[in-house]
Amino acid sequence: MEQQRVIDANVLWEPSKEWVASSNLKRFAEQVGVSLYPYEQLHQWSVKNPAAFWSGVWDFAGIIGEKGKTVFVPAEDGGMLGASWFPDARLNLAENLLSGNEEQTVVYEANEEGVSRSVTKGELRALVAKAQKGLQELGVQAGDRVAGVTTNSVESLVALLATASLGAVWSSCSPDFGAKGIIDRIGQVQPKVLIASLDYYYNRKFFDIRENITAVCDELDTVKAVVTLGDATGYAVDGTTNLLSWQALTDHAVEEPIFTRVPFDSPLYILYTSGTTGLPKAIVHSVGGTLLQHVKEHQLHCDLKAGDVLFWYTNTAWMMYPWLVSGLASDAGILLYDGSPVRKDRIGVLWDIADEVGVTHFGTSPKYLAALQKCGYQVGANHDLSALRSVLSCGAPLVEEQYDWIYEQIKDDILLASISGGTEIIGCFVMGSPIHPVIRGEIACKALGMAVDILDENDDSVVGEKGDLVCTKPFPSMPITFWGEGGDERYFNAYFAARSDIWTHGDLAKQTIDGSIVIYGRTDTTLNPGGVRIGTAEIYRVVEQVEEIKDSIVFGFPVENDEEIVLCVVTEDGYLRDEIADRIRNDVRKKASPRHVPRRIFVVKDVPYTINNKKVEGAVRAAVRGEVVKNKDSLANPECLEEYTLLGERSYQ
Template sequence: MMIKPNSVKESGLLWEPNDTWVLNSNLTEFAKQVGKSALPYEHFYRWSIAKPEEFWSAVWDFADIIGEKGEEVLIRPIDGGMQGTSWFPNGYLNFAENLLRGDEKRTAVIEADENGDYRCLTMEQLRSTVAKAQAGLRALGVRTGDRVAGIVTNRVEGLVALLATTSLGAVWTTCSPDFGPQGIVDRIGQVKPKVVVASLDYHYNGKKFDIKDNISTVCEMMDGISTLVTIGDSFGLYFNKSLHVMNWKELCQNDASSPQFVRVSFGAPLYILYSSGTTGMPKAIVHSVGGTLIQHLKEHQLHCDVKPGDVMFWYTNTAWMMYHWLVSGLASGAAILLYDGAAVLKDDPGILWGFAEGFRVTHFGTSPKYLELLMKNSYQVNQKHELSRLRSVLSAGAPVSPEQFDWVYDYIKNDMIFASCSGGTEIIGCFVMGSPIHPVKRGEITCKTLGMAVDVLDDRGASVLHQKGDLVCTQPFPSMPITFWGECGDERYQDTYFAARPGIWTHGDLAEQTIDETVIIYGRVDTTLKPGGVRIGTAEIYRVIDQIPRIQDSIVFGLPVDGDEEIVLCLVIKEGNLGSEMADTIRKEIRAKASPRHVPHRIYCVNEVPNTLNGKKVEGAVRSVVLGKPVKNKGSIINPNCLEEYVGLSEREYK
């Protein structure tokens, strides 16, 4: 139900579910099946982490996972730590089999693009297409454990390649086609794929990009490839080494009509995903078949209330973990909407909402960057689109400001769930997110997810409330990575998440938990500012900056000075120059709405801010350039050339 404006000011409440929402939710039904009550949620949550064997076994049953569960659910390592935990050790299943299920006549996939073109596939059509691609891959020698890599756009062919690969018990890994050759090789080159499936062009913001030269260079640089499967005409590709090349139609040119599924162990590898790579070579993170599936089913069905017949969408490319999260929606009986192109077009800032309206989307996934673009375009979604089927808007990738919470309910829809989520590629899921039985408070993530023993610890290792600390997880969970691919993978995995606190996963987020059991994320610890030794999240500054109309974009970082750290703010101004008066206004706003400690010492005007493909600001890269240090991996940055502007920045005049 909608909350009245006056009560928002007093309590922060923006929305709360009525009795019908709560009673009809999957979460309430799940609680009944395990003989408990979903409310109060804190009690139900504590049961889920105190009795992990009972909880995860019940999730398997509730989601009706296809496969053999086995008698045991959890085997802990002798040292009692998290790393090395074995889940469903006697379980066998196939990932694609669980996604390619249900009514064959229902719509399974919708593909749309910038031109407004679209196509729909029923489950029967999807299964048939996967069967043909599976037969083609099998003929190329792909077997259980082999790696197949996709350099693909967010279209049906990429999805089919993923499902065909996993149906064979093989491992799927992917990289977005808008990466440069070195960025692609730095990622999929690590795992030596047997087969590469590659788009030869892509469209973005009205422009077509031919990437045949990039694909040729990638294949020249990488070892171990036996076959390149092209989506598009392969004329113009060149190689100095022997390589079998075939197009997508040739791969699928066979009589197969029904896929065969190779069941593998619960802990067998499914995906290899990659960290952003902004602080070094991207980590190749290996995720398991069962851990990925059961985590996504839990999040979709219990936290997002996804039901058969729903339509799920997330604006993403094929490399981001949210693409893989979206794909798993098929296992809950939902249709998934794949969109290939820019989120906002010059002549149509609301193209995504047009598709949401036309295809009756129930769950719309996005990012704070996209919400910011809509806000700055004054695009009133609820005035332009009929969204009666929409039940939830979800956001991930960065912290959502309180003002963005307000905007969502004012200008998208006032009676729905808005769920800010936080987790990561490392866990291919979420530590904290929304639920259908919780109220929504501005600026706060609704709850800790079931089965995840999430806490916020200070430097002493003590759990703290209403105080910033490190987001941690203190008990094992099924979607923990198997390892990092490559030499010394287990050791690198240990050093990344368990070195700070042995036996406890330290995620790398600066966070705060409240007495209401909600969570606030302030940003990554590795970009946290420390003026005067006090930790400050960059999100607290961006929240203020984003409300100033003349500012188009911004980036903030810390500059070491005389044993301390000065806050540096770089701004992209829409029009005009950054004068002293504007700089003074910015400082006053930050002082009033954040704190005196948040006020930047230096403010510069720049032309562009570096971002990753997922819209994250790359503060660490800017800081490295300003300090004269090398940027360890430019391949993750969509606009790396703009970093040249930051060379010698500290010597320039500032306001």
């Protein structure tokens, strides 16, 4: 029976009966024999019957491999750590991503100038076969690490898939990391082969990173070969390291790759946290857990179907890169974009490309959407977007006003999904779905198979109150470990030390009586004036609507056993008039609460972001307090922190 909903002015979109009837989620519910409505009942079934649910996902997605008879083996103590999934299974990620219609165009490569290349699945298989042969000749085999410092290109994708085809482990950084940032990451995992871009373009500027790559090679004793992407004329490394071009690596007369099937829990990816509070955590993810989590999210929650085109604006360092790559497993195409998302002379470059290749699922961040909104860019009026069915957003909470803007200025008949999870699970805890309404400011539902809850300080489940976002039961994409000495202990301390046998994710959130979720920010940056927990997102959602404010960052400053809320803003002219400061405080008081009102407001030149485009409140707080900001190499603009160290000497409004 279809779920009945009360008419609500905050409901911006509801799927039509036709949309629901044709959804993957409806077909899945029919396959497993569980009613589609109410969704909460389907979700409860998925977490109470993990073997039936995840086995159903395997079958629904048509996973290629040997499934085995056993799906789930609980931990001896019944907790989250120690459980195992598909212990008899054997599979290969690349085999699943490269199967299907050889004539279908499945990869589009684009940059700031537009679409530069398209590749069919047959062509992609051949490219992977050649790179696989080259890696084999360099001695790469199952379990070895191959590292990439690469742009988001076809060659990077081929290198990843060739690595995975051998049962080896892929780990990558973006070229805009400094040498120390790269070493702090891939230096931990001792790669056998390094695949490196020697230069790149961003915002129409050329960046030569040969010195960085040389410095990395000098530090990494385990690297036996460096494969260069692009023109390597005149480039050299020390005499003990084999240097070859991409052309040399792939110069082989083979057309079909051979796939090494490995156990379900074999390592596939090593991803890194942003590392702004210390050395980045090297998180090891499994072949089976990654693939199963991604096809579930793509097909059941995002309604990705064969022939669709998935895009996410990402670099190769962020978890959304492997998430995007996995779109190939659903017989969809993917768009790889490298460069700035906005050119001053071509603000809508991403939408131009989306039109050209027929993007159906457009993935981005609140910051990008806010930039379009601030400059008054009318996406829907300037672009066709007839193929577009969904806009997806992550990296920070999507504020209510952005929900309105998307439906007003992009397209009024799309599934908008703010999604949230993390590098730690290479996936999502909460998502949208093709059967839920879109309610402004809310994330539609808990992801299937994920036992998500909100707990207060007494570890009681709460509804309508802020608390810690947790997960109470095991799931396949839990990390294998953290790479390196003491990895299991560091993994436990990161997510299980706060609550025994409960994954505490580090987000401040609220669940509504309807099962939707609101996320207020990270708990490590939660404000606590007068003992009341306030998420930074609650203040950003107000400040970002002030036209004169280009960007902002908020943090707590300790004062006499309490703390004051400090707001730093970026303006066009570097000044903040008194009436604008008053308007900010009045708006925050009205739209949030009196406790949210910033005590001090400073004008700054820039706001620090990680290279993966996330605001770094913790680094600002440390700089203002005169503390050491650890691992500045994780920041895209660390130089801006110098200004924050002097805030205590400045007047404020």
